[in-house]
Amino acid sequence: MWRPWEGDDEVESNVNACVPSTSRSKTITGRKCMGTLNKQSQKIICNVYAYVKSNKLGKGPITESAKAVGLSRQAVSRVVERGPKTPKKCKNKKQEFEKVDNFICDVIRRTVYDDFFLNGQSPTVSEILIERKKKCEFPYKETTLRELLKKLGFRFRVLNKRRVIMESSRIVTWRYKYLNTLRSKRSAGHKIIFLDETWYDTHDVPKKGWDDGCCSCAFNAPVSRGKRIMVLHAGSSDGWVPNCLFLSARNIGDSKADSHDEMNSEIFEDWFTNKLMKNLPTSPPCIIVTDNAAYHSRLQFRLPNRSTRKDDIISFMVQHNLEVPNPLPTMTREIERQYIVRDSENDRDSFIISVGDSDSEGSSSDES
Numbered sequence: 001m002w003r004p005w006e007g008d009d010e011v012e013s014n015v016n017a018c019v020p021s022t023s024r025s026k027t028i029t030g031r032k033c034m035g036t037l038n039k040q041s042q043k044i045i046c047n048v049y050a051y052v053k054s055n056k057l058g059k060g061p062i063t064e065s066a067k068a069v070g071l072s073r074q075a076v077s078r079v080v081e082r083g084p085k086t087p088k089k090c091k092n093k094k095q096e097f098e099k100v101d102n103f104i105c106d107v108i109r110r111t112v113y114d115d116f117f118l119n120g121q122s123p124t125v126s127e128i129l130i131e132r133k134k135k136c137e138f139p140y141k142e143t144t145l146r147e148l149l150k151k152l153g154f155r156f157r158v159l160n161k162r163r164v165i166m167e168s169s170r171i172v173t174w175r176y177k178y179l180n181t182l183r184s185k186r187s188a189g190h191k192i193i194f195l196d197e198t199w200y201d202t203h204d205v206p207k208k209g210w211d212d213g214c215c216s217c218a219f220n221a222p223v224s225r226g227k228r229i230m231v232l233h234a235g236s237s238d239g240w241v242p243n244c245l246f247l248s249a250r251n252i253g254d255s256k257a258d259s260h261d262e263m264n265s266e267i268f269e270d271w272f273t274n275k276l277m278k279n280l281p282t283s284p285p286c287i288i289v290t291d292n293a294a295y296h297s298r299l300q301f302r303l304p305n306r307s308t309r310k311d312d313i314i315s316f317m318v319q320h321n322l323e324v325p326n327p328l329p330t331m332t333r334e335i336e337r338q339y340i341v342r343d344s345e346n347d348r349d350s351f352i353i354s355v356g357d358s359d360s361e362g363s364s365s366d367e368s
Contacts, residue, residue: 042084045069049080099139105152108132108145112154122159125149182287190287193241195234195276197263202226227251230263234276234288243279246271265295 037045049065058064066076108128115131116123123131125146132138132145140148165171186192203226211217232246248267280286290296304313317324 037079037087039084039086042079045071045076045079046084049076100148104138105148107136108148109152182289185287190285191236191238191281193234193236193280193286193288195232195288195290197230197232197246197268199228199230201228232263232268232271241276241279244275246275263293263295265298268295269298 045065048068049061052058052064052068053061058067062073062077062080065080066073069076111128111131112123116127125142128149129138129142129145138145182192203222203224205219205221209217227249228251230246230248230250232248234241234244246267276288301316304316308316314324316322
């Protein structure tokens with residue numbers, strides 16, 4: 001039987017007898033102690049609190065009870081407020097991927113990159129595990145390997161084939177060429193003008209939102225998609241080019257899925273000549289950047305190729321004052337491609353760059 005009037009050493013020994021042996025060596029403080037005190041220990045704390053409170057001992061029942069049982073005031077107060085309760089069993093979780101170091105992580109990445117994707121194969125988790133165990137010992141099974149792959153940033157999703165094309169040596173070379181040209185022109189004091197086109201439907205509304213199935217969660221908009229509006233504009237870091245906005249409306253039934261069928265070379269060339277070029281600032285010189293859409297790069301004439309008829313090749317060479325050799329070649333390389341927009345004559349000091357064009361860095365028009 002425990003007696004509160006006996007010494008502190010005896011108090012601690014009686015309390016420790018009720019505390020599980022696995023937790024006696026640890027200091028029990030705060031919220032963590034609730035998982036180490038069994039129900040019997042919590043009853044003893046409540047009995048001590050009731051005895052101290054009824055006899056009005058010391059500075060207060062919580063403080064004196066905490067001194068008696070060797071716990072913090074917060075722990076005693078929490079036990080007294082909620083009463084004795086059976087604690088939840090805590091599982092001793094092992095450290096996640098404790099047998100995996102940076103070397104194994106890099107080996108797994110190399111396995112996915114070199115052993116599968118380099119050979120044109122999309123691996124599964126089981127295939128990665130089999131391939132890994134062929135070369136060295138791997139400490140985990142398929143389920144853990146799946147979690148490890150997620151930790152390394154892998155996800156099982158739709159593969160992006162375009163990413164391979166965009167990082168090919170040909171596209172990377174064009175990209176560096178474009179960026180270097182743009183940087184040199186910008187450092188020379190030229191103004192960079194970007195142009196592009198887009199579209200929207202007049203009855204467009206957000207397709208997703210919070211909805212409880214009630215008619216109040218609906219837009220008061222026509223069911224039809226309305227008209228297709230084409231927008232064509234150009235601008236720079238200083239803002240839009242003035243008096244250069246082009247808008248065009250068309251019935252949605254006559255429109256395609258994107259804007260490329262709504263715009264053609266005649267509309268673009270008319271806008272480029274009569275609006276953009278006439279409203280560009282005279283100083284400083286401008287750099288016009290376009291993408292590689294077909295209507296941005298219409299050819300003035302097509303060069304003969306291997307499928308061109310012999311009579312057409314001869315007519316083409318005579319028209320361009322080229323000597324007709326014998327035997328007749330199937331293709332001439334003495335004439336460069338000429339474009340309607342980029343090679344047109346104008347009274348502006350401008351330089352046009354087509355993003356993705358492999359023929360030349362750009363075409364100059366009266367460039368100083």
